[in-house]
Amino acid sequence: MKNFLIIFTLFVLSACSFKSLVIPNLHFLIVSRIDKNLGLYGEQEIVVRKEIISLLKSNTDLARQIISDLENIKLNEFDSHKGYKLLRERYLVIANRVSAIMAKQIALFDDKQIKRFYEINEEKNEDIQESIDEREVKDFYKRYEFFLGDLNQKQKELVKENFEVFKVLSKQRLKNRINTQNELKEAFKIKDINEKEKAIFNIFERSSSLPMSKERSQVISLFGEIVKAMDKEQINHFNEKRVEWIGWLNYFIDYFSKTDLN
Numbered sequence: 001m002k003n004f005l006i007i008f009t010l011f012v013l014s015a016c017s018f019k020s021l022v023i024p025n026l027h028f029l030i031v032s033r034i035d036k037n038l039g040l041y042g043e044q045e046i047v048v049r050k051e052i053i054s055l056l057k058s059n060t061d062l063a064r065q066i067i068s069d070l071e072n073i074k075l076n077e078f079d080s081h082k083g084y085k086l087l088r089e090r091y092l093v094i095a096n097r098v099s100a101i102m103a104k105q106i107a108l109f110d111d112k113q114i115k116r117f118y119e120i121n122e123e124k125n126e127d128i129q130e131s132i133d134e135r136e137v138k139d140f141y142k143r144y145e146f147f148l149g150d151l152n153q154k155q156k157e158l159v160k161e162n163f164e165v166f167k168v169l170s171k172q173r174l175k176n177r178i179n180t181q182n183e184l185k186e187a188f189k190i191k192d193i194n195e196k197e198k199a200i201f202n203i204f205e206r207s208s209s210l211p212m213s214k215e216r217s218q219v220i221s222l223f224g225e226i227v228k229a230m231d232k233e234q235i236n237h238f239n240e241k242r243v244e245w246i247g248w249l250n251y252f253i254d255y256f257s258k259t260d261l262n
Helices: 003-015 019-038 042-057 060-071 080-106 111-134 137-148 153-161 163-187 193-208 214-228 232-258
Strands: none
Touching: 019 042, 019 080, 019 111, 019 232, 042 080, 042 232, 060 080, 060 232, 080 193, 080 214, 111 163, 137 153, 137 163, 137 214, 137 232, 153 163, 153 214, 163 193, 163 214
16 A cells, blocks of 8 residues: 555656656645545645655655666666665565555554445555556566666566566456455454554555565566567666656755755
8 A cells, every 4th residue: 555655756856857846846746645645634745745754755865775776787787686676675664664654544544445445445455456467568678768768679578477476466456455444344443542642554565575575586587588589778777767857856855855854
C-alpha cells in the first residue's frame, strides 16, 4: 500500500521536465494521491501533509546517496543482484517511514472509512487482475525502455522468453496485496489505538520483507542480461537519463534543504 506513494513520486518526476513546478508542489501531489487511495478526513489530510513534508526534508541525505549510486553505475561491470540489493536498501528507508505515516492514520479509521477503504481496494484488485490477464509481451518492454530507450531484438527475445515469469510474479504481488488487506481486517478489530497502529505497521513491514521468490530472482537476472545486450544508442540514452535524474535529485536537495514549508 505504501508502494504507490513511492512509485507515484517517481512517475511524477520522470514524466515532467519542469522541476520548478513539480518539486515545490511534491508534498501536495503525494498527499492528494494518498487521500484518493485512503479517503482521509480533512484533519487527517493536514496531519499527513505535515508528515510528508518532514519525510521529504529529512531525506536529502538519502537523495545524495542515490546520486552517488547513479554516478557509480558502470554498465560494463553491472551486477543486477547487487544493484537490486542496494536499491532495496534505499527503498526500505523510505518505505518504513511511509508505513508509519499510513499506519497512524489507518488506525484512526471509523466504520465509514474502513468500508470505503475496502471498496477502493477491491476495485483496484479487480483492475490489477484484469491487467494481468490482458498483458502482452510488448507491455513488459516498457519497463526497460524507460531506462534504455527502444529495446533491440535480442532484448525483446529475452523478455519474450520470460513472459510467463512476469505474469507469475504479478500474481504473487496481487496475492500479497490481498493477504495484507485480509490481515488488516483483523487489525481493525483491535480496540486500543496504539496497539492497532503497531499491528498495522507490522503488517506493512511483513509485506515489504517477504523472502525473494524464484520468479523475482529470475527477473533480476534478466535485467542483468538485458544490460549486457545494450547497444551504443541505449548506452547514450541511459547516460542522458542519468544526468536528468541527478538533476532532479539535486533540485530536490536544494529545495527541501532551504525551504521552510508549513
